[in-house]
Amino acid sequence: MSRRYLLRHVLHAVGTLLFVLAFNFILFREIGDPVELLTHSTLHLDPSEKAALREELGIDDPLPAQFVNYVGDSLRGEFGYSFITGRPVIESVAEKIWPTILLVGTSTILSTLFGVLIGIRGAWRRGSAFDTGSLLGSLTLYSMPEGWLGMLLLILFVGILGWFPAGGIESTDRLTGFAHVLDVAKHLFLPCLTLTLGYLGEFAIIMRSSLLEVMGEDFIQTARAKGVRDKEVRRRHAVPNALLPTFTLTFYSIGFILGGAVIVEQVFSWPGLGQLTYAAIESLDYPVIQAVFLLSSAAVILFNLLADVLYGYLDPRVKEA
């Protein structure tokens, strides 16, 4: 891969990140004086203390200087203090980030995997009962709000069948080793199933149409003309070429799945960033909302960059461009 290609995409990612920072910075100034907001919610300060706080936060500095400060703080992970708990935002985020990574990570992998398998089977036997059924199923899953789907699963599997715990990440913190892993897996199952089902349809549809496109290409016909068996044509010629768009879609979809996790985490009381965000919305805890926005944007920008680089690496046609 050419260095120029890499450089261009890295620069683009940095530009996007700066835009997000600027956007966030401007919005934060729009809602009002941070000192006023802070004093409204929790603290009562006398004027001299207020002045000291203004000095500390640098609110009266010229805007460009504030922006430079703000970018520096954000890059160092200093997102300020929660209006509600008074704790540094970065602490609560650090505490909650792992459950979210676990949930979003497994859901992304599973929905890609099953979406791709369903898409391949449907496209290869286009018009079959499986194809029609899976297409209809995919569209239906795509049309469901994830939060609501989670509630349905909760009613079915917890309320009626009682197979899974209703929420949380573990039933007790005293378990260790394999028992602990099993316990967490049991709690993970339903939220993960919700997100997987919620995004599976999209992947299946993309994989299906991508494979249909490849199936019309000349090299497939050549392979068939050579006498390559149907199964081999699919495995060696068609699927590898159709996988590329789906895999990049996976990277691009991280942002959506991350967003979907906010509500799903709330439904299943999964102690992750989503739950933190939900609580922050309820109490208008702006520093937390801002930090989550910044972090998730940064994560998505990073994954987009990865997707672009991977694409350039895997598809020689892109490299030249």
Place this chain on the structure above:
Amino acid sequence: MITTPHQPDDLTVGTEAAPPSAPSDPKKIKWLRRRRALTGFWRVYRRSGMGMVGLWLLGLFVILALAAPLLVGKEDIRVNNPPGTPFESPSLSFPLGTDDFGRSILDLVIYGSRVSLLVGFAATVMTMTVGTAVGITGGYFGGKTDTVMNAFTNWFLVIPWIPLAIVLASILGQSLFNTILVIGVTSWAGTARLVRADTLSVKERPYVERARALGASNWHLISRHILPNVMPVIFANTVLTVALSILAETTLALLGLGDPSSISWGIVIFDAFDAGALSADLWWWLIPPGVCICLVTLAFTMCGYALDEVLNPKIRER
């Protein structure tokens, strides 16, 4: 000529001659041609089973939304002095039970169709207007304008929409208009990219060059030549955008960022969730509004796919 009904008027008179019995008045020819394009379009669309199911479903919900004030009295969905007692189970007088105030959930679901569809349509209008304007401006003028517009579009495409919507909605406050605004702001970029790509190809076509050589202004070129030819792309995309907007409204409502004083399907689910319907197993409160959302979204998506097939001959042949 079914798939390109928007040929520039002054160019096609020669190639698509009207039958001898047609009126000679150019205005009438124009209408005749439009009508014929529309019937041709309908003939192809009708063949799509998925498209017809979607259209029927959509019709039913639009009728429900329009007829809601006739079916449900305004006083039945007020919080004070509701018709029933709180948390009633389904019965003859309340087929879906009552909510935490004592209002009939069936009435709420019927009434909710209005706001859900309204938000869906209004947000779509906003998304399409902004997206088309940005896309055409960038694609048509090119150069620095395009660089700036394209950079903006790409930024907005990358920013994850739910966190952005949360930030915007929590700052703007909760109202119906803000819900529409937030959905519009977070979803125009996809349309802009699509329109820009199509504009780039349309503006290179010979008839645009011809019109420019004849001295047509930029405005004339955009409104008479570019826009009508980009239309088919926008049209199929519009229908899909309505589906996404309705889902987006639900997501915002479930996050507690909806307008609490209005009744939409999303708000009904949120209220149920907030009132503990999950732990009390009040499935008759949670399931119906979600089914409605699912059906309407599905209907729009099915229509959108069918339209795409009609308007993009490439897909149809495959």
